[in-house]
Amino acid sequence: MSRAISTMFAALAAMILLALGGTAGAAPGPRGEILWDSYGVPHVYGKDEAGVFFGFGYATAQNHGDVVVKLYGQARGRAAEYWGASEIESDKWVLANGIYERARAWYAKEPASFRANLDAFAAGMNAYAKAHPEALDPSVRQVFPITGVDVMAHGHRLMNYVYVAPQARTMGNADAGSNAWAVAPKKSASGNTLLLANPHLPWAPSQLTYFEADLNGPGIKMYGATQVGLPVLRFMFNERMGFTNTVNGILGATNYELKLADGGYLYDGKVRPFTTSTTTFKVRQADGSLKTETLELRSSVHGPVFTRADGKAVALRVAGLDRPGGLRQYWDMGKSKSFADYQAIMNRLQVPSFNIVYGDREGHIQYLYNGILPKHADGDVARWGGLVPGDTSKTLWTETHTYAELPKVIDPPSGYVQNSNDPPWVATYPQTIQAKDYPAYMANNGPMSLRAQQASHLMADPPKITFDDFVVRKLTSHVLMTDRVLDDLLAAAAASADPDVQAAVTVLKAWDRTVNADARGALLFEAWARRFAGPNYISDANYKVRWDAARPIDTPYGLKDPDQAVAMLKAAATEARASYGALDRPFGEVSRFALGKVDLPGNGGFGNLGVFHVMTWSPLKDGKRTPVHGETWMSMVEFSTPIKAVGLMSYGNSTQPGSPHRSDQLEHLSQKTFRNLWTTRAEVEQNLKATTPY
The missing domain is CATH 2.30.120.10 (Aminohydrolase, N-terminal nucleophile (Ntn) domain, beta-sheet knob region)
Structure with missing residues (x-):
């Protein structure tokens, strides 16, 4: 057989494999291959950098095509053209802010090599759509072909006009949350750095849905997650280093x-x-x-x-509309070869928002209050976060802060950094940075949320932390608010002759003060806490001692009015009986991890109660409630040799209808266990379900 004919048959075989979605053991394609593991995680092996992007784009379309393609249509400002009048306001926002036209200009300003990467990601999506048109909803097929500008536009819209400048804030309608830890060798029992990535965002499929992936190529190793449709990982680790993000609400x-x-x-x-x-x-x-x-x-x-x-x-x-390099900065952060290299990349300050927490094998850890923040002559967060008078040039900012001017904590004496969406001042404890040393508009000086206080105690209290302990602490479902008020409430209620109050006291005394599935008393305490601290559990007005910047992780506490608190307990008991049928209904009978045909006992609670393992629950329907927001992507890494890595994508790694990976990790979540993350090719091949050459 001639070489030409042999080549023709090889190309034909590759096309057939691609159309079939690939089979285990298939030969790699000309640009690379995707190894799919048993949880639907794509392990992309590209023969060059653009090949990695192509494979990631293909995998994105396969696992999240319907969601992502609609997001790209919205970023074009053509959503109403594709899907009707319900998208008019979305289009108006995109068009009025010039998002797509700016993305076109941003794309043109990128180096040719990164433009090629964006184009390759788009080409990967197009290749999947061509091979599997039946797998995509007919309503999104009209958006194809996708271009590199579309990829840039989606990233621009998400970063600048969802996080930094959400439409609801401008239009006057009325945030998301996350946890992050990095532990230095001095506080790690093994002498190795530890890193937790733990974003919390809505569970309903959207632009905020996470996608887990493993990207490999020459000089490239990145395992982690990102929001669907982004061509780069925003939460990643490799054998040497890793970083994660939390929302910071910087006033950009x-x-x-x-x-x-x-x-x-x-x-x-x-x-x-x-x-x-x-x-x-x-x-x-x-x-x-x-x-x-x-x-x-x-x-x-x-x-x-x-x-x-x-x-x-x-x-x-x-701010930042002159900075097109946010996606490229994330990509280069993941390729950094040293802490000094990473710092130089961060100094570009192209990513417009987010707290960013870093750790590496060499023992460096960092917390950064990252963002592109305008400079003002005076004023605080309240002034610049609301409506600002626009009738004078005195309020028109023209400059932004440099990387050097942003709050950050590097290798602190405490041996750890943390953030749970609170202002930067207690990124470690004892504190190493103070609000008084920065402009008042940089970030509020408290109050610090109970979740952030819980995070601080979980890191600050133990002298040394093992990897196993690191994992256990991540999963803690203890309600910190109980440490501040429950003993006082029970003491005040002891004198009451009211039978409802006494019944509630009996339940709360027996409760283990967690929001685990078998906890009896958690639902009753929630009902009381809503009355005591408001519907979002954030007011400290009813505490005897309110939050104090001098004691940031140990206040507030106590009852300002014990009699009122007891009256709230009686009302909570009435509500609990009416809503749940009993005062001591097990938490997981009401709170359910339910997706599709899967329906399992839930755990985790509202962060503002001081719960670190976060789950925000829907209103009751038919006696049950399901997650609205909370634990999504979780990864815990020890930079040992070899690294240890466990994690979970709570709601599964695919949003495509009929995918088995929409709910296949809920059992882990319900049982509070993690998957071992398969980071080496040998591990992936032991758990291989399919191969897609490309």
Whole structure:
């Protein structure tokens, strides 16, 4: 057989394998291959960097195609054209902020090598859609082909206009949460660095859904997770280092309230005209036809202008719109070869938000209050986080803080750093940075949430931490709020002759103070705590001692009004009987990990109760509640030789209808166990389900 004919048959075989989704043991394709393990995790092996991106794009389409392709359509500002009138407001937001056009410009500014990576990720998605059109919802197929600009636009929209400048904040409607730990060798029992990645976001499939993947190529090893549709891992580790993120709410955007006058707006005592233009977009009608609508665009010196439901004109100014390199920065962070290299990459300051926690084999740990933050002459978070007067140039910021000016903690004497979405000042304890040394608008000086206090105690209290203990501490379901008030409540209630109060006391005395599935009393305590600390459990007004910056991880505590607290207990008992049928209903009978055909006892609770193992539950329906938000991706790593790594993707690693990986990890979550993460090719091959050459 001639070489040409042999090559032709080999190419044909590769195409057939690709169309079939691949089979175990298949030969790698010309660019690489994806090894799929038994949990639906893609282990991508690319022959070059672009080949890694191609494989990751292909895997993204296979596991999350319907969700991601719709996100790309939204980032184009063409969602109403594709899916109808329900997407009009989404399109208006994208068009008014120039998201897609800016993404096009950002893409052009990237180095040719990274443009090739973005293009390859898009090409991987296109290849999957071509090979498996039947696997994608018909409504999303019209969005193809995907381009590198689409990938950039989605990242831009997510980072700058979901996290930094969410539409709801500008439009006046009314956050997500996470945990992160890094333990240095001096506090680790083994002498090895430990790292926890533990983001909490909504469970319903969306732009905030996480995707677990393993990316391998020449000089590339990255295991971790990212939000679906992003071409890079935002939570990753390898044999040498790792990093994770938590939401920090840095004020990278400002909403300016304008004073309208004579068809324009007042600015420094004069009327200025708006800069105006029009654009059009299409809306799909019920009969499938398209209707063209016109959008009038206005902007001021601050930025694009929007009219809120209350009639106020608000201009939005977003920092970092001149910094296209956020995705590339994450990619390069994962490729860094030393702590000094990592620091140089972080100094680019292209990622617009997030606390970022780092640890490495050499023993370095870091907490960074990362973000692109405008500089102001004065003012605090309350001033710059609300509506700011837009009628004077005195409030118009033009500069942003440098990396050197941001709060950070590096290799602290305590031996650990942590963050649970709180301000940066207690990133370690004893504190090494103080709010007084930074501008007041940088971040509030408390109060510190009970979840963050729990995180601090879990790290600060033990002198040394083993890897096993690290895992156990992550899973703790102890309710810290009970340490602050429950003994006082029980003492105050002891004198009551009310039978409901006494019945509640009996239950709470016997309760183990956890939100584990078998806990009897947790639901009753929740009902009381909602009355005591408000519906979100955050008010400290009813505590005897309120939160104190001088004692940040040990306040608040006590009962300001014991009689009132006892009255709240009686009301909580009435609610618990009505809602749950008993005061001591087991927590997991009501709180269920239910997805599809899987329905298991739940655990984990509201973070503001001081629960580190977080689960935010839906309202009751038919006597049950299910997760709305909480534990999603979890990974715990010890940088030993070889590394130890365990983790879980709580809701599974695929959102595609019919996928077995939508709920196949819920049993682990219910039993509070973790998977060993298969980080080597040998481990993957022992747990191999399919191979996709490409």
